[in-house]
Every structure is written in C-alpha cells, then in structure tokens.
Amino acid sequence: MQAAMEGVLYVLNHFPFLFIGVAGGILVGALPGLSGSTGIILLLPFLLYVEPAEALIMMSGMFCGSMYGGSISAILISTPGTPSAAATVLDGYPLAKQGKAGKALAVSTIASTAGGVVSTLCLILLAPQLAKLALKFGPPEYFALMIFGLTIMASVSASSLLKGLLSGFFGLMLAMVGLDPILGTPRFTFGITRFLTGFPMVPVLIGLFAFSEVFGQLEVLGKKAIPYVEKVRSSLPTWKELKELTPVILGSSILGTIIGIIPATGGAIASFMAYNEARRFSKHPETFGTGELAGIAAPEAANNGTTGGAMIPMLTLGIPGDVVTAVMLGALLLIGVRPGPLLFSQTPHIIHALFAGFMLAQFLILALGLITIPLFPKVLKVPVGILYPIVLGLCFLGAYSYGNSVYDMGMAIVFGLLGYFMKKHGFSAPPTILGLILGPLAEQELGRALIISHGDWTVLFKSPIALLFYGLACLSVWYSLRGVSKAKTRG
Known part of the structure; x- marks a missing residue:
C-alpha cells in the first residue's frame, strides 16, 4: 500500500507529464490519420531528456488518450480516428445524425474510462506475478x-x-547493420562510418510511422468529403441508461483486457468482438446500427480494455501486445529501460x-472528455492542409533533435518514403519495427546461451519453458497460415 501511495x-x-500525454493522446486519436504510435514517436526526442518514470507516464497517457480519442471522429464525422474505433462508427454516427452526438460522446467517455480502469487493475494484479515467473528465465x-515474439510479425501484417514475414525479415536485416553485439566486428557497413552504430531508432520510427502516414494522407488530400456534425451539446446518459449499459461495459472491458x-x-479485434457479443445478448439486436448506446459502449470499453492488457506482456516479457506497445518498447530501450522481470525487481x-x-x-x-x-x-474542422504540414515539421524537428544531425533527418525521409511505398504495395511497418527491435535481443541471448554452453546448440532445446515458447511460435505461424487458407477458400 505504501508503494502504491508513493507511486500516486x-x-x-x-x-x-500525465496531462500532456493524455491531452495529446486524445488530440492525435481524434484526428484521422494520426494515432497513439504517431504521438509517441513525436514525443521521442523529448523523452530522451526526462527521467524514465516521467517518460513512461507520458507515453502511457498518450496510449490511453489516443485509444479514447479515436471514438470522437468516429461519432462526429463517421471516420474512426484510430482502427480501434471502427466499430464505434456503426452506432455512433447514426446517433450523432439524430442530434444526440453529445450523449454518444458521453457514453463513449464513460465506457472508455471503465474499460481502462478494469484493464489497469488487471495490469497491477497480473504483471508482478508474471514478472516473478520470468525471473527464472535464462x-x-x-x-x-x-x-x-518474432513470429508475431506475421500476424500484425495488414495484407498477407x-x-x-518479408516485412519482418527486412527489419531483421536492418538490425544486423552495425557492430556484432557479441564479437564487436562490423557487419554490412560497406565502409560507411555512420553505419557502425546501426540505423538510428528514432529517425527510423519517425520515418516508418509518422512520415509515411503524412505522405499517404497528403496524397488523398481533398479527394474525400467529410460529413461533419456541426454542433454538439453536452448531454449525459440517464441513470436508467447507465444501469442498462453497466453489464455491457463490464463484460466488454474484461473481454478487451483478455484480448x-x-x-x-x-483494440480493433477487441472492439468488433465486443460489439458482436453485445448485439448477440441484446434483447433488441435489430436496433444495433441505428444509434444504439450499447453499440458505442461495448467497442469503447473493449478497445480501452486492451491498453492495460497489452502492457502486461510488454513490461514483463518484452513482447509488445500491439503496434503502440511495440513503439513504446523501442522508446524504452532508447532511454535505457529494458522491459522484463528485472524492471520490477530493480526499479x-x-x-x-x-x-x-x-x-x-x-x-x-x-474529466477532459x-x-x-x-x-x-471545432478541433476536427482544422483543415488537413494545415494539420499535416505541421505534423511534418514536428517530424523533421524530432528527427534532427535526436542527434542534432542532418543525417538523422535524411534517414527519417528515406524511411518515410520506404514506409509509404510499403503501405502502397500491401506491406506493413509494424513487422519491420518488431524485427528491428526484437532481432538484436534474440541475437544477444543466442550468443550468451552458446557462450555458457561452450557452443552446444542443444542447450536451446533442453528447457521446458523454451520448448513451450517454441510451441507457441509454431502455433502462431500455424494460426496465420490457417487464416490465409480460410481466406482463399472463401475467395
């Protein structure tokens, strides 16, 4: 209890730090084309100059705020600010067109808060226990x-x-540039001194996520009319409505945390699953899609429930639960914090x-919501022709401030163009980031295992825990292959 009070x-x-994170997260989440990962990437240069705890607080606020913020544009302009809010559009926008946008936003805010509280409680209860188990890892x-973790990269691909896999292996190749972590010999540097330290993480992240997203948004600028809801009045749900929504919110929060x-x-998977379950158990399923409050509460409680859940494997095992926690993992490594069981025992x-x-x-x-x-x-009426150039300027500033070098700005532009063309042709940036982050960690542990065993490769297969993870890796690949097979059968 004393430790908890000290934390508070x-x-x-x-x-x-918390306020900037949450407010900034709500803003980037509400603006279509931006996301929590974009917000954290824009914060990276600043995070390098603050304490690790302050950085974590700000990133956590950004993560939670952006997850909620996606529902704002989903309800008001029928365009989800983040993929996690896609299910919210189904009932949120119809309700807004009925003149009840204020009530829809209030329900979204309450459900998001409830989902976040449930997932945070699970994070507090489960993470320390999993960290104790991970202390037994060699x-x-x-x-x-x-x-x-690397097999997960096949699952996070948006195309195939x-x-x-190709995007992930590309990330592994990028991670191999520089000095060997065990022997210290140069690899794939082609005689270029800059490459001895590998590719700078911050410019790469800014390029693959932020730059590429802005390039894509600028391409479609002005091609799509946005149906704004002009005026919104604050309107809270009644006690009767809240009472009816409570089981939906609690059930969806738990479902979202597990997912x-x-x-x-x-969050995208969790929100659609929760929406379907809410409709299935509803006494009036035919009203879903026409402006049903439960159709807003369920996906919002679920997608915000994933925030605390996704942090559990990231903090205890160093395995990101989603794209945002993958970016957070990279940010933590940059500021000298390595997620894992020692994080719980040493700090x-x-x-x-x-x-x-x-x-x-x-x-x-x-409160803010x-x-x-x-x-x-009014926020959503900011012309994208003004918004995205500002974001582009922040990207340049962030890339330059990382190492006070024009080289880093150039790397951000190169990876931005690369990320743009990857998206254009169906490739995905998250697997590349996972390969870039987890590849060196896997290589270091492999080297240590072989040093301890004097070169005996069988040491990798003697541990029951290691065999369990190999089995999970095979299941991950099998599940992805099964999904591809089913898609071909339906096609």
Whole structure:
C-alpha cells in the first residue's frame, strides 16, 4: 500500500507529464490519420531528456488518450480516428445524425474510462506475478521468447502472411547493420562510418510511422468529403441508461483486457468482438446500427480494455501486445529501460509510478472528455492542409533533435518514403519495427546461451519453458497460415 501511495504521489508531483500525454493522446486519436504510435514517436526526442518514470507516464497517457480519442471522429464525422474505433462508427454516427452526438460522446467517455480502469487493475494484479515467473528465465528461455515474439510479425501484417514475414525479415536485416553485439566486428557497413552504430531508432520510427502516414494522407488530400456534425451539446446518459449499459461495459472491458494480453491482437479485434457479443445478448439486436448506446459502449470499453492488457506482456516479457506497445518498447530501450522481470525487481519505483499513472490517466480522460465535448467539432474542422504540414515539421524537428544531425533527418525521409511505398504495395511497418527491435535481443541471448554452453546448440532445446515458447511460435505461424487458407477458400 505504501508503494502504491508513493507511486500516486510521484505522478501527482509530475502531473504535467500525465496531462500532456493524455491531452495529446486524445488530440492525435481524434484526428484521422494520426494515432497513439504517431504521438509517441513525436514525443521521442523529448523523452530522451526526462527521467524514465516521467517518460513512461507520458507515453502511457498518450496510449490511453489516443485509444479514447479515436471514438470522437468516429461519432462526429463517421471516420474512426484510430482502427480501434471502427466499430464505434456503426452506432455512433447514426446517433450523432439524430442530434444526440453529445450523449454518444458521453457514453463513449464513460465506457472508455471503465474499460481502462478494469484493464489497469488487471495490469497491477497480473504483471508482478508474471514478472516473478520470468525471473527464472535464462538465455535459452529468452531466445525462445524472442523467437515467439518474432513470429508475431506475421500476424500484425495488414495484407498477407507472406508480406508480413518479408516485412519482418527486412527489419531483421536492418538490425544486423552495425557492430556484432557479441564479437564487436562490423557487419554490412560497406565502409560507411555512420553505419557502425546501426540505423538510428528514432529517425527510423519517425520515418516508418509518422512520415509515411503524412505522405499517404497528403496524397488523398481533398479527394474525400467529410460529413461533419456541426454542433454538439453536452448531454449525459440517464441513470436508467447507465444501469442498462453497466453489464455491457463490464463484460466488454474484461473481454478487451483478455484480448489485449494476447500479442498481435489489439483494440480493433477487441472492439468488433465486443460489439458482436453485445448485439448477440441484446434483447433488441435489430436496433444495433441505428444509434444504439450499447453499440458505442461495448467497442469503447473493449478497445480501452486492451491498453492495460497489452502492457502486461510488454513490461514483463518484452513482447509488445500491439503496434503502440511495440513503439513504446523501442522508446524504452532508447532511454535505457529494458522491459522484463528485472524492471520490477530493480526499479520498482518506475513500475509503481506507471501503475499510478495508468489509473489516474483513466479519470483524467473522463474529466477532459466530458468537459470538452462541445469543443470537439471545432478541433476536427482544422483543415488537413494545415494539420499535416505541421505534423511534418514536428517530424523533421524530432528527427534532427535526436542527434542534432542532418543525417538523422535524411534517414527519417528515406524511411518515410520506404514506409509509404510499403503501405502502397500491401506491406506493413509494424513487422519491420518488431524485427528491428526484437532481432538484436534474440541475437544477444543466442550468443550468451552458446557462450555458457561452450557452443552446444542443444542447450536451446533442453528447457521446458523454451520448448513451450517454441510451441507457441509454431502455433502462431500455424494460426496465420490457417487464416490465409480460410481466406482463399472463401475467395
């Protein structure tokens, strides 16, 4: 209890970091084309100059805020700000067209807060226990865990299994540029001194995610008319409506948390599953799609429920649960924090601050969400012709400030163009990032395992825990192949 109070006091003493994270997250989540990962990437240069706990608090606020923010544009302009809010459009926008946008936004805010609180409680209860189990891991177990993490890259591809694997292997190839982590010998540097340290992570992240997204949005600028809801008045749901929504919100929150714990799933899957379950158990399923409050509450509780769930494998095992936690993993490694069981035992103050920040972020979302409901239409009216050049400028500033070098800006542009063409041809950036982040970690653990065993490769297969992760890796690939096979059969 004392540790929890210390965490709360730490967050309150550093409240501006949480506020900036949550408010910024709501903003980037509400603006179509931006996302939580984009927001965290734009924060990266600043995060390098603050304490690790402060950085985690800000990133957590950005993560939670952006997940909620996606529902704002989904309800008001029928365009989800993030993929996780796609299911919210189905009932949110019809309700807004009926003149009840304020009530729809209020239900979204309340459901998002409830989902976040439930997932945070699960994070607080489950993460320390899983971290204790992970303390038993040695290099063979960690290598197997990284292999399992790398197989996830096939699952997060938006197009196909093959393209997901190719994107991931491209990330592994990028990770091999520089010095060998065990022997210290140069690899694939082609005599270029800059390549000795590998590709700089911040410019690569900014390029693959932020730059490529802006390039894509600028391409379609002006081609699509956006159906705005002009005026929004604050309108809270009645006690009767809240009472009817409570089972839906709680059930969807738990479902979202469970799905969030499973790597490579995320809020989009959770929101649609929760929406379908809410409709299936409803006494009036025919009203879904016409402006049903439960059709807003279910997906929003579920997708916000994934936030705490996705943090559990990332913090305890170093395996990101979704795209945003993959970016957070890269950011943590950049500031010298390696997620895993030692993070819990050696730096408990960081963990307690994170737990407190995650919980307080939910109530800050509730307050900001309800207070600013009338302002949302004005924010969404900012012309994209103004918005995206500003984002582009922030990307350049972030890339330059990382190393105070024009070289880093150039790398961001190169990877931005690369990410743009990858998306254009059905390839996905998240598998590339996973390969770039997890590849070196897997290589280090492999080297340590072989050093300990004096070159005996069988050491990798002697541990039951390692065999379990190899089995999960095979299941991950099999599940992806099965999905491809089913898609071909339906086609």
